[in-house]
Amino acid sequence: MTSALQPFGPTLPRSRARALPWATVMAGSLVSIIPVGATLPLMPPFGLLMLLAWRLLAPLALRRWAPAVLGLFDDCLSGQPLGSATLLWTLCFFLVDLFDQRTIFRAFAQDWLIAAVAITFCLVAGRLLATPLGAHVETVLIAQIAVSILLFPLASRAVAWVDRRRIAE
Amino acid sequence: MAASRDRRPGFSRRAQYSLFLSYILAVAGATVGLVLLVLSQFNPPAFAALRSAATEVTAPVSSGASAVIRAVASVPQTISTYFRVHDENAALRAEVARTHDTLVQARIIVRDNRRLRGLLKLRDVTPKVVTAARIVSSSATSTRRFGVLNAGRWQGVRPGMPVRGPDGLIGRVVETGPNTARVLLASDPESVIPVRRIGDGMPALAAGRGDGLIDIRSVGTTNAHLEPGDRFVTSGVGGLYAPGVLVGRVLKRGADNAPAVPFAHPDTLDFVLVSEPFLPPPPAAEPQEVPATPTPQQGSQP
Numbered sequence: 001m002t003s004a005l006q007p008f009g010p011t012l013p014r015s016r017a018r019a020l021p022w023a024t025v026m027a028g029s030l031v032s033i034i035p036v037g038a039t040l041p042l043m044p045p046f047g048l049l050m051l052l053a054w055r056l057l058a059p060l061a062l063r064r065w066a067p068a069v070l071g072l073f074d075d076c077l078s079g080q081p082l083g084s085a086t087l088l089w090t091l092c093f094f095l096v097d098l099f100d101q102r103t104i105f106r107a108f109a110q111d112w113l114i115a116a117v118a119i120t121f122c123l124v125a126g127r128l129l130a131t132p133l134g135a136h137v138e139t140v141l142i143a144q145i146a147v148s149i150l151l152f153p154l155a156s157r158a159v160a161w162v163d164r165r166r167i168a169e
Numbered sequence: 170m171a172a173s174r175d176r177r178p179g180f181s182r183r184a185q186y187s188l189f190l191s192y193i194l195a196v197a198g199a200t201v202g203l204v205l206l207v208l209s210q211f212n213p214p215a216f217a218a219l220r221s222a223a224t225e226v227t228a229p230v231s232s233g234a235s236a237v238i239r240a241v242a243s244v245p246q247t248i249s250t251y252f253r254v255h256d257e258n259a260a261l262r263a264e265v266a267r268t269h270d271t272l273v274q275a276r277i278i279v280r281d282n283r284r285l286r287g288l289l290k291l292r293d294v295t296p297k298v299v300t301a302a303r304i305v306s307s308s309a310t311s312t313r314r315f316g317v318l319n320a321g322r323w324q325g326v327r328p329g330m331p332v333r334g335p336d337g338l339i340g341r342v343v344e345t346g347p348n349t350a351r352v353l354l355a356s357d358p359e360s361v362i363p364v365r366r367i368g369d370g371m372p373a374l375a376a377g378r379g380d381g382l383i384d385i386r387s388v389g390t391t392n393a394h395l396e397p398g399d400r401f402v403t404s405g406v407g408g409l410y411a412p413g414v415l416v417g418r419v420l421k422r423g424a425d426n427a428p429a430v431p432f433a434h435p436d437t438l439d440f441v442l443v444s445e446p447f448l449p450p451p452p453a454a455e456p457q458e459v460p461a462t463p464t465p466q467q468g469s470q471p
Binding site for chain 2: 032040043046063068076077080084085090093132137
């Protein structure tokens, strides 16, 4: 069924293999359109989770300029001021690049830690950019960060599952 | 697994250049993001077209999903109503008997009130309802509190119009697209609503906190004591929100400042009413004829 089980089977066309990571990240951003009138900002940023999972599992799947475009798409949907995800997601990619240079040993635990740092950075910076300092959102923000970090393995699973389908690029 | 230290993709010049170019593009993207961010900090409604284009596409999906959820949610409710119908009937009959006297009294008061208002020649301004729509989704990942309304310019919704639900005030419209609008909810940290206390009419401001509550801030000259259970309604000051719409109930005792729970929760399962601003906006001020440079007075030297 999967290409991993059929190593010499037909592979995905190049264009679709390129488009799949983009589609999954955009689908993550689109989770915010579910019909819920949220009183608290507790929903994790699924677009960011998918983006980080792609960057850490398959570093060459997305070009280095992709987070800017995907971030702009996310900004149009998320309610944050336009440009915040464009900037922060790109900075996240640079952050992961820095970790890539400095770490000697890498396993999923380290990836998770890096993702945790990137998620915390994005959410805290997004809060500082979007809301006035006097707002009482810190408690909810900490809860949102915790939920997002705990959901990262799930996002990695999803990305790995998709990546197996576009493996032979 | 040891990470490779060499980030060059190989000996191919083409691959090396394309990697370098992608980094340049990434820096350019970050710069564009920074510029957009600065622009939207100084002028928040900028790029409303981009956002409303996105919501135009997503709102129908949200509406459809919301309809499905409503249909599913109505099943257990219908079943429980069917089983509770006998008890409910008895309870309602008892309540009707209990409130009959109060109702008669209230009718007399309403008639008196109308007569006295007629004597005083008071003119009531009743804001015109523009449309009834639903909040179909909200900014669940962001610390800002926005809702997406499934009605827009084609239905007569304009930025600045107040939005109320069945239980109380929800917020006001900030951006409109052809078929959708973005609503700033009352619990958003940047929303401020003029209110007064039911009972003594003490004026105050209801400012959103961002955690689902609103802060009631007194604007009176004397020290205000806010007690748990104090209810606040819109005062109509400023002419945007019609007076008398429920806003919030105070949670904790406070002097001049206390948190309150909003009465209305933006729920995708219920309708909201968009109405015209309570008072028409004032006419734009005529630009005065001011000389560009003050003419120096001749002969002012002593």
